[in-house]
Each structure stands twice: as structure tokens, then as C-alpha cells.
Amino acid sequence: MKKIKINRWLFVLLMPVFFFACNNKKIQPQVKAALYTCPMPADSFFSDKPGKCPKCGMELIKVNDTVAQANHENAALSKEEVTGYTCPMHPQIHSDTAGTCSICGMQLEKIKSATEPNAVSMEALLKPANEQVVASVPMVHMVDREENIEMEAYGFITYDTRQAGVIAANVAGRIEKLYVSYRFQHIDKGQKIMDIYSPELGTAQQNLLFLLKNDPANTVLINAAKQKLLLLGMGNQQLNQVMRLAKPAFTITVYSNYSGHIHESSSDAKMITASTSAMKDAALVTEELPLKEGMYVQKGQSLFSVFNPTKAWAVINIFAGQAAMVKLGDKVRITPETAPQKDFRAAISYIEPFYRAGSKTLSARVYFDNAALKIPIGSQVKAAIFAGNRTASWLPEEAVLSLGLDKVVFVRSGESFAARKIATGIINKHLIQVLSGLQENEAVAANAQYLVDSESFIKTN
Template sequence: MHPQVLEHHPGDCPICGMRLIKKNAEAASINNIELESLLKPANEFVVTSLPVTTAQEKNITVPVKVYGTVEYDTRAAGSISARVSGRIEKLYLRYRYQEVTDGQKIMDIYSPELVTAQQNLLFLLKSDADNISFINAAKQRLLLLGMSENELNKVMQTGKPLYSVSVYSNYSGHVHDAGMSNGDASNDMNSSSAVTQALSLKEGMYIQKGQTLFMIMNHHQAWAALQIFTSDQSLVKKGDAVHIIPETDTAAAIDGRIDFIEPFFRGNSKTLTARVYFHNMAMLPIGSHVTANIYAGNTQGLWLPASAVLSLGSNEVAFLKKDGGFVAHKITTGIRSNDNVQIVSGLNATDTVAVNAQYLIDSESFIKTASK
């Protein structure tokens, strides 16, 4: 019998004519299977005339593509606080995100403390008009308590105290309830019901001295909060140039630099947030989305065209030219930038590989990698 003869069915040997004997093999488990053991093709060597290339040692500018949102710049936020205790007689601000300008009247309040201070000034003017220092001190106290110059002059001219004193804004921007964070503002801007929601302060309510009444966010000062994925976090640093394209107005592109990288993860996110401060003269909506390219400087190393690298899941290979054919060779890659892949290990500048690794795949077999 000729042992090299194997058939899938009973029969006779085609060489000597003897009856073929059934071959029995016991099943056995295989442990510690390696990638090289599993990836076995029909042939370990591919003969072809595909174009080849070599890994190039060069310095490449690596643009990192990221996404983000427009947020208020909290450095430009201002708070309006109560200088005296009292009751709100008239409120001129009605809902969140209402626009307000510097010097605009926002409420009228009645304050016993202000009334008493006015009466003290009027008493000095009537009984001790020559005591200039006391009179000036009384006037200064009223100004510090929030009374305007016009209201003070009116009190002195009429000789009667004002029971309702106006409060004015010292900032321009959008009105927020006291205690609202930047994240709350961005989330609420996406909800029409939240935008038109009434403020927590109402007419007739009492306020306390030092109480923060409103936050005014300057909509002309904003930052782009860019989300940097884990794989790119080691590349991005403060000062890197950024080109930002807003989705709401692609013509209003913004060029800037990374001004600050937050040293924590927001919420349950696994991305770092980088801020780019800018003047929002185009009035981009707060909470709108942007796309940006961060130019994270040059990276020196060995680079291959992306088409020459084939991903096998947890491993990557390139087809190394050897003895007139190609062998699948395991490599370790690093940064991917456009059509270039950084080679960390597995190849050197003298190795020749196939330009397009996809053409060398046998769809009916695996690939066996060769170690160098």
C-alpha cells in the first residue's frame, strides 16, 4: 500500500490496486494556541508582481481631527447681587437667556435700609447744611447701597425719600438664574421649553443683602470645547494650532490655539476637553457643534502608506517581499495620519513591502505571519 494516497471515500489504491483502509484519529484539545498557529493559509508564500514600497523615515505634521461644542466663556460672566435687603416691586427680566445690556434697568426694589439712609441725608441737609463732610458721607453711602446719581439728585431736590429704587445691570449678555453652570446652559439651550422658562425670581419676593440674583453671560465671549479621544491625548498640548469649522456656519471658520486642557474627564466621558477661546462675533449659537483639526506638531519616525498595512483585529501585518514573492509579516503600528501609518516595530527602512496588502488576501484561508 502507498501511504501517501488519501481519499475521502472507500476504494482501491490507484497505484497498486490494494483496498484502502479507513484512517482513524482521536480528537485532542490544543492549548496555548498562538496567532501563528491559527493563521495558516493554503500557501505561506505568495508569488505576484504587485508594486512595492519601503518605509520612509520622515517628519510628518499630524493633524488630529476632533469634535466639540460652543460654550460660554465663564471668565466673562458677571453676577448681579443685592446690595440691600428688600422686596421686588417691579421685575423687568422675565425669562432665561433674555438679552440685557450694560446700564439696563432690571428691577425696582423697596428697602427699609435705603429709606432710612435717605431720611438721614435729608435730616442733615435740613438741620446741618454746613456739615459738608457728614452730608458727603451720607450721599456716598446711598451710592454704595446701589442708588443711582439721578435718584440721589431727585431725593435732594424734592426733599422726599424714594420708596422704590431701581437696580441696573453692569453687564451685557444673556440672563441666567443664579447658580447655573456652563454645562446646564448648553444643555438647556437645546430645549425650547428651558429657553422660555421663567426665572426663579418673581415680583413680590423678598431678597437678602449679598444674595446673587442673576448671572449674565457674555455671548460675544465663548470657547470651543473640543473632545480629544484617548488615542490622541498624548499628541495634543497647550499652544497647538487649531482650525475650527462650525456646523451652523461653515464660512465662519475660526483659527486659534489650544488655550487650556481640562485636567479631568467630564461626567462619564473618556475624552479630555481642550478649550479654544475666541470672540464670538459671528454669534454662533451656544451649544452648537463644531469640527476641528488640531495641528499637534511634527512626528519623526518610519511611515508606510495606509494601504500597505492590513489589520487582523488585534494584530497588523504587511506583506514583506522575499525571494521573489511576499510573506505576511507582523508589525506594530503607532499614529495614523491621513494616508500614512507610523511603524513602531517589525520593519526597517530597507524592507520592501507590497503597496496594497488587500490584494494578497486569500478569502478562503487565513494568513500566517512570519517573524523577523
């Protein structure tokens, strides 16, 4: 009994000591464990022990409590669930309740956190890939506005064939003397081209001299003989000289009635009228002419053609998608690639009513005076065609997929995108005109190429 009392007293004495020790332990400052992180900010990895980053393998570095706390807070914020509704086309529109967008009228969608996957129904996933596509891509709307139509086209400078001339032989005979020797040789109006020996010309001169000597009063026959010589190509100066000397000239000189570059005139002549490839071959420039001294020519034969480089036109190639916008009289700015400082303004003078063989472009001609500009024939040019303003419904060109004759867009339909055929018009500045098949409040994929399966065809409604 006495032993039990002693133990009780001992317990009473030790209780204050025990409580004091416990309270003293609580007020001791806690020592926070060191925090380590990856030196690459993109990894955002933290650990209470040194080591290597499991993402990139770099050695972890020690950070202070302030940085660690900030990083932990940012991580916590990123994991918070975002609430509210927004427009998929206009992210600036926010609402606490469901409804429609005040700008485009689309149904508002619930804002989801970055880590939450998009919910897609099994029905949408089981749709054929060539009918509907489940994807998360940017979207655009069709916009109605007025566009200033300014198209870029390319072409080249060539001779104005309206100014071309032909040098022909009025009599049959032999070429005694040839005064031109190579292609593209420049000649002037009135310059000698060749001397032709012609027995027919000699006979006509002898008839005239016989009339002048034996029947000078017969003016009717004399005038007829003179006219025949003029029709055979003899000039008035030569005719007067024959009458003054009373001696026939058995050669006749052929003069040029045009100024410009000379070309051979034959069925297989390589003229520069529709292509500039010939200009790149230097041999064609210096190649000799096929006509030689001693050759015979026929009466009425076309000997040479003369093209005037001061009278030229620019042939502009217009793509099929732009041809509907171009019309006669549209202003054009032409910039030669060989001399950009010689750009000039003109107007479309003629549009060819056909597509050339092997070409998918329509050609338009721009006539201009090349006397002052002196742009070399065959020069490549860039043209800016101003076709005026046009009000229409436009989509970015990337949003429309071409299937040959058909044009397709991917329209958002609930949880996925459905392919739809539309009618399109002109193309201008990476915008394509929509004629029909799409409503203003319908959203389409901004880039249709992202939604195309390369191993399947696209089925449209």
C-alpha cells in the same frame, strides 16, 4: 502445385491496388469534430458534444476552431509551472536565483503557480493558534518619513465664562417690579432689571436728610451717609434726586452692568457651559425665571448671571491618541455645521488638564470674537488642528491590533505570522507611530483583524 502458383500471381496483382488505397486514405482531409463551450467565460468548460455546462447548468454553444485553439492555449499557459524568485513585499523584483530583495532586504521566495498549494511544515501547523497563525495575507513594512500632522476633531460653541457677569442684590427687601421675564432674554448694559423695596435703604436716606437739614456743616458725616447709600446700590442720579427733593425713596432700581443673555443664578441653574443638550430643549429657552414680583431677596444674594454671546469659545474634544500632538498655540480651522461658510482661523488658547467625567477625550478651548460671525451658542463645529510636521516610523492603523493597554502586530516568521507587542505613539491620517518593538526589514500583516481568532486570546512575546 499449379494452384499455388495461381494464388501467388493473384497476390502480386492485388498488392499495388492495396498500397494505392492506403496512400489515398492518408491524403484525405481530416474532419475536425465540432467543439462546444459554456457561454460564461468564467467557467472555461469545453466539450466535443452538445449538452449542459456541469458548472453552471447553461446550454453549451458551438465555437469555431480559432477560439477553441486560443482557449486551449491559454489554459495550457495557466497550467505551466512558473520559475524564478520574487520578493513577497515587492512583486516587481524578479530573479533567476535565490537571494535578497534589493529594496527591503527580505529573502526572495520561489514563484509558484496559482494552482500549487503553499507548502507548510507540520511544525508550523501544530503551533497554538494564539501564538502563530498560518495565513496568506498582504504584508506591509514600517516606513520612516515626515508626516504633516493635521487632525480632525469635533466640538461645540459655548459662552466665554471670562466675560460672564453677575447681578446681585446689595440690600435685603421685596421685589416690587421685575423688568425681565424669561431665560436667555437679551439685555443691554444700563438696562433696568428690577425695583426692590428696602426698609434699610429708607433708613439710610432719612439719616442723610437729617444731617443735611440739622448739621449741614458736618461734611464728614454727610459724606459717610452718601457713601453708605452708594454701597447699598443707589446710583449717583438717584442720590442727587433724593437730596434735591429732600424726600426718601423707599425702592431702589437695580441696573445691569453687562450686555448679553440673562440666566437665573442659583445652585441648580441649568447653564450652557459644558453641554449643548439644553439648547435642544425649546422649553428651556422660553421658560420663565424663578424670581417673581413680591418675592424677598437677601442682601448680597446673586440674582442673575449675564453671558455675552459676542464673546465665545469653541470647546474641541481631542481623543487620547491625538492629545500628545496638540499644544498651546497650534493653528485651528473651525467650521460650524450650522453655517459652513462662516469658517474661521484661530489658535488653541487653553487645554484642560483633566478628562471630564464620562468622557475619553481631552478638551481644548479656542477663544474667538463672535460679534461679526454671530454663530449661535451651542452650534456643533468641526475643527482641523495643524500640529506641524513630525518624522517617525509609521504603520497603517489597520496593521495594529489594540488589546486595551497593549498594541500587537503580526510579524511574518518563516511560514507563519507571530503576534508581537509593540510600543505606539500618535495616530494621524490612519497611520500609527511605532516607538519600539519592530525592525524596518520585518514584514507584518496589513490587516491584523484577519489573523485574530475570536475564541482565543493572543499570546505575545
